[in-house]
Amino acid sequence: MKNLSRLLFAMLLVLGYSNANAQDENNPWQINIGVNAVDAFPSGDGVQGNAYLGSGFGDEFFNASDHWNILPSLSTISVSKYLSSGFSFGITGSLNKIENWGDKANTFPEEVNKVDDWSYYGVDGTIKYNFLQGTTIDPFVGVGGGYTWVDEIGAGTVNGTLGVNVWFNDNIGLTLQTAYKHAFEDYLQTHFQHSAGISIKFGGTDTDGDGIYDKDDACPDVAGLEAFNGCPDTDGDGIEDSKDDCPNEAGLAELNGCPDQDGDGVADNKDNCPTVAGIAALAGCPDADGDGVTDADDKCPNQAGPSANNGCPWPDTDGDGVLDKDDKCPEIKGTVANAGCPEVTAEVQKQLNEYAKTILFDTGKSTIKSQSAEVLSDIIKILNEYPNSKFTVEGHTDSVGSESLNQRLSDARANAVKEYLVENGIDAFRLSALGYGESKPIDSNKTRAGRANNRRVEINLAK
Template sequence: MKHLSKLLVAIFLVAGFSSVEAQDKNNPWQFGFGVNAVDAFPTNNLLMDNARKGKWFDEYFNASNHWNILPAISTLNVSKYVGDGFSFGVRGSLNKIENMGDAKVDDLTYYGLDGEIKYNLNELFGMKVFDPYLQVGGGYSWIDDLGAGTLNGGLGFNLWFTENLGLNFQTSYKHSFEDRLVPHFQHLAGLVIKFGGNDTDGDGIYDKDDACPEVAGLPQFNGCPDSDGDGIEDSKDACPNEAGPAEFNGCPDSDGDGIADKDDACPTVAGKRELNGCPDKDNDGIADKDDACPEVAGPKENKGCPWPDRDGDGVLDKDDACPEVKGTVANKGCPEVTQEVQDTLNEYAKTILFDTGKSTIKAQSATVLDQIVGVLNEYSNSKFTIEGHTDSTGSLATNNRLSQERADAVRVYLVDKGISPDRLTAKGFGPSNPIASNKNAKGRALNRRVEINLVKE
């Protein structure tokens, strides 16, 4: 038993000073000092010199008759929290023994050195001010020069005034394994101070409880920052350096159009969501910044401007085949060739003269041909057929060839004067389409002719 007591003392003292890896960083150290009271009466043990003893917990609070109290700081302790509610520590105490049970004794000196393991019951109950715990341990105590090992157990509580300062009350039963030291209760009361917590970023929130331990933050965000002060912590803020409402994940909406600046193509001017926050004054579906005519509605194909109608014929230039000449809708904005125009062309055409029996145009016909060019230019999208005709004099083959060559000659002349070749076709009909009798000279003269007729599509 003697060796067992020494072994227990060694175990608890080493445990009290040892460093455990998994530690709670919030003020893991606790230092306390105060007074202690030693009471050997309510322990159900025979006391020295047959002094009367009590049964378990008899007259437990009879301080005036049984407690031994030294009116000075008589106990010191230090402990370290190691996690999961457990703390290891050591305590030293001294006292003067005047009451041994109900017997008076000469002043005897009492010393105690104990190791303690405490379990904090707040791990179960979660209270803050009232902080109860269970305690077991072992140590060595002396009364004068008689000492022995003890196995200790008890309970206590702290009352915290602040996070770091409080009052401590504890009672422990110390059982001796040797007859020379009586079992006894030791009661403790004093001040306790917690310290040693880490706060790397200096924001007043210990690293253990700080979700952002290396960046100063705010308590409401578990130590994480809110750089722009908009009430949204940076990690959840889409714009951490610009204040904005929660509805936009912390981003501002400078123009108040309901679109966050970061998603707004025009952040300083209220606009439409479908145009990425840009305005559209003329409501043509084109943002003003991309609209060449922001005050007047127009199609996207024309950069937001209305299509012009320069000739005022009711056909927009984009659809007008003759944008600078007034025409009709039916003729794609170009003027229509009326019967009067058709008659005029043929009045001109029938005066075109050729050398006899040849396709060579006589020089004096240049004037009338130029007049024909002028008419054709007025109807620039119309197509025409140049028809050659002869009288019936001579062979049919010769007349057919000659009528074709004369029609081709007129076409070449007109093309040379700038008329698009795509607009003109030439065909010889020979004597097949007379307009007068070939039995007299007058009729044959009328039949030898050129006609220019509109191609109707």
């Protein structure tokens, strides 16, 4: 019972240590349970005259049948904690039953170094260094010390350890190791202690419970996927939420995780017409006639036309080849050269002046006689046919009377005709009036007939 109490005490030390430290690395704790074998023969102490021990260090190291002591039950337990950079610290508690302390004597082959079931207990602390962390085959070395009792006599030891972990998965593996334990007291023989057992790594923090420890979890507070280092993919489209423009709707990688119902290459969240295939330039809306106006806004969706005319082609109401938008006379057929308005031909000009010559005034005055109303009406009709053209009303006299008087009279008569035309619907902006007096005769002023021809009004196209 006394010996058992020592082992329990050692185990309590181990458990107490494991609960006294914070856990801040993935699987920082490793527990190992297994069996151990104690062997004093390969210590090399036989050179001191002890015939039951090997004469060289490591003699018959693997001769388990002749001098290993193995208790056929759980006989060792250890707990270690990862520190950093491959280093860890652990405590091991072990027990055994010694039947062979060495081997057959060299001088008396018939004798065997048998002992009477000595008890063996050990509590050891070890600092280990693992060479290949994170690999299946994980070798390590260690140094440390402890206290060992053999047949209830104890002494301190300094230990050197060599071993390997073989991991079956991230948490469970097989550990094989051997420790050389050098005693500080002569009454405790230097010896080897081998062990084999199952190791379990544990203690990693996984705040969000997604199976990825916080140390390796890029999103430690939100459950996620291993493929995304612990970050979520809420809509399951294979794009993690942080890179997904539409994290709650499954979409396409080329659209940063957003869906495209109509398959037009424009993501639904940027598509003004998400259920109808369109073009990117029009925010995903269609344009059947290709005029740059979406069908929804196009009053002529099957005829190309400018946006300024709601997607319809500009009309040419009068059919003169000049679109109404450019046609200054959209309802009157004209020419391209005259911005869609009709041009005053020589024949029209001649007709105007034939009419204008017949306008009669009171003698020596600018008053238009009433009988001229009909011819003025004909003039107005002609002017209305050319709404974009400007005209000059010119007054002329014969040479009878003074030149200054004739000039004033020609001015007055030209303005009288202009005023009549304006009062009867002709835009004043289109007309100007100018008197030339007697300066531009068209006939001789020496005859009565010639003077009559010179007294006239002309209506000419303004240049």
